[in-house]
Amino acid sequence: MTERTFLGMPYAPRGVGHLRGEEPFPVAARAALANTQLRRNLGKATTTIRAKRAAVVAELPDWEELRAAGQAIKQHTLAHLDSYLEQLESQVTAHGGTVHWARDAHEANRIVTGLVRDTGAAEVVKVKSIVTDEIGLNEALAAAGIAAHETDLAELIVQLGHDRPSHILVPAIHRNRAEIREIFLREMPGVDPGLTDTPAALTEAARLHLRRRFLSARVGISGANFAVAETGTLCVVESEGNGRMCLTLPDTLITVMGIEKVIPSWRDLEVFLQLLPRSSTGERMNPYTSMWTGVTPGDGPQRFHLVLLDNGRTAALADPAGRAALHCIRCSACLNVCPVYERTGGHAYGSVYPGPIGAVLSPQLTGVEDNASLPYASSLCGACYDVCPVRIDIPSILVHLRARHVEEAARARWVPSAEAVAMAVASWVMASPVRYAAAQRSAGAGGLMSRKGKIRRLPPPLSAWTAARDAPAPPARTFRQWWRLEHGDPDDRA
Numbered sequence: 001m002t003e004r005t006f007l008g009m010p011y012a013p014r015g016v017g018h019l020r021g022e023e024p025f026p027v028a029a030r031a032a033l034a035n036t037q038l039r040r041n042l043g044k045a046t047t048t049i050r051a052k053r054a055a056v057v058a059e060l061p062d063w064e065e066l067r068a069a070g071q072a073i074k075q076h077t078l079a080h081l082d083s084y085l086e087q088l089e090s091q092v093t094a095h096g097g098t099v100h101w102a103r104d105a106h107e108a109n110r111i112v113t114g115l116v117r118d119t120g121a122a123e124v125v126k127v128k129s130i131v132t133d134e135i136g137l138n139e140a141l142a143a144a145g146i147a148a149h150e151t152d153l154a155e156l157i158v159q160l161g162h163d164r165p166s167h168i169l170v171p172a173i174h175r176n177r178a179e180i181r182e183i184f185l186r187e188m189p190g191v192d193p194g195l196t197d198t199p200a201a202l203t204e205a206a207r208l209h210l211r212r213r214f215l216s217a218r219v220g221i222s223g224a225n226f227a228v229a230e231t232g233t234l235c236v237v238e239s240e241g242n243g244r245m246c247l248t249l250p251d252t253l254i255t256v257m258g259i260e261k262v263i264p265s266w267r268d269l270e271v272f273l274q275l276l277p278r279s280s281t282g283e284r285m286n287p288y289t290s291m292w293t294g295v296t297p298g299d300g301p302q303r304f305h306l307v308l309l310d311n312g313r314t315a316a317l318a319d320p321a322g323r324a325a326l327h328c329i330r331c332s333a334c335l336n337v338c339p340v341y342e343r344t345g346g347h348a349y350g351s352v353y354p355g356p357i358g359a360v361l362s363p364q365l366t367g368v369e370d371n372a373s374l375p376y377a378s379s380l381c382g383a384c385y386d387v388c389p390v391r392i393d394i395p396s397i398l399v400h401l402r403a404r405h406v407e408e409a410a411r412a413r414w415v416p417s418a419e420a421v422a423m424a425v426a427s428w429v430m431a432s433p434v435r436y437a438a439a440q441r442s443a444g445a446g447g448l449m450s451r452k453g454k455i456r457r458l459p460p461p462l463s464a465w466t467a468a469r470d471a472p473a474p475p476a477r478t479f480r481q482w483w484r485l486e487h488g489d490p491d492d493r494a
Helices: 026-032 036-057 063-079 081-094 105-119 130-135 137-143 153-160 178-185 201-218 242-248 265-278 315-318 324-329 332-337 339-344 355-366 383-387 393-412 418-430 431-450 479-487
Strands: 004-005 009-011 098-102 122-124 147-150 221-224 227-230 233-239 252-258 288-292 303-307
Touching: 009 201, 009 242, 026 339, 036 265, 036 339, 063 081, 063 265, 063 324, 081 098, 081 303, 098 105, 105 130, 105 137, 105 221, 105 252, 105 303, 122 201, 130 137, 130 252, 147 153, 153 178, 153 201, 178 201, 221 242, 227 265, 227 383, 233 242, 233 265, 242 288, 303 324, 315 324, 315 355, 324 355, 324 393, 332 355, 332 383, 355 393, 355 431, 383 393, 393 418, 418 431, 431 479
Parallel strands: 098 303, 122 147, 122 221, 221 252, 252 303
Antiparallel strands: 004 009, 227 233, 233 288
């Protein structure tokens, strides 16, 4: 493989396999669809979030202008990403921080593990960071004998339940209160055996459990929602305050951030702090918006490390049709409106990035063939584009990635697939009006195989279609035949 460089250093053109699903989406989705409790949990949660988002978005008369501004800022930033990342590094360093560059998950995990070991700590507290899930940081730390404690409530539920996140914003969206109570009783040391499943009781149990972690932790690990290049300022938004505890109490703070999270200026942050909370939690602003710039003597962590992660992002950036996926600000609005996600949940995607954005982002980070089924996990209804706060045209990227999959699969075959042969024949037929008219007439014979206007079984290779859905019976008379009978058509060359 030809070595590539980014900012003068070599990088891996694809992400590592941690994102790769264990099962293709159709297999995993079929099992999820059979879980009626999961569907009830998802339906209730996504309906509630959609309604809250719609209410606060309707309050802004310039919402569409804000979306356009967010899109423009992201497009500009990616077009000059090298310059802004260098500016960010310069500013973080000038304010007492240290910047590390990680080409892939293995390198990022090695850097973070080494930094924690250097402090002598055997445990860390973490503020919710999906990028550390992407690289498998908790597992890497555990292998090095370091315990990582999640402090976001939903992430804590997932960790104690030996589970995986199912949603970008609400990782435990697939769990209801009764299930969470059972997890706490089983896994949380010292919990009151009389714990009820009321939100107040569950939250109090988590608060008492986490407070001990916060007061003893020497190292905190965070993600970042945004990084302002002009000042070197990092920003995390959250709803519980646990993130602020992680960002202020430990002696050492390590932030792992995807390189696409950088933005040029404070003025740009103004736009995103209006778009993100409304699109994610349906709030006008997040209850906790934390910002820090390097190290402040005597206040907060006295050692700050920023790990800038590539892990396939520059490969996605090289694709003009797919790079818009890097605009994502992780609001999860697309998940909450997606009819596919609402019925299957996040686990079926086999990736830490589920839903519509995961279907376009994960294949690009790992290589399309490693997640070949994800671009097909969509009805292309367009609801995801309508709600995206930075106007990512997810349906168009899905179609683009489907085409890439077909092309890559064709190059890997010695013999054309049945689908490829069928498409070639269809192209040949449709290229000629005479052949197309003849095909329409012959298709009428398919009506002999129908019952009540539907064809339920077709012979191979068309059986792959009817195994999952009915095919409509072709009409007994073509449009051309109808027109000729109704109006006459002496110029009809067919």
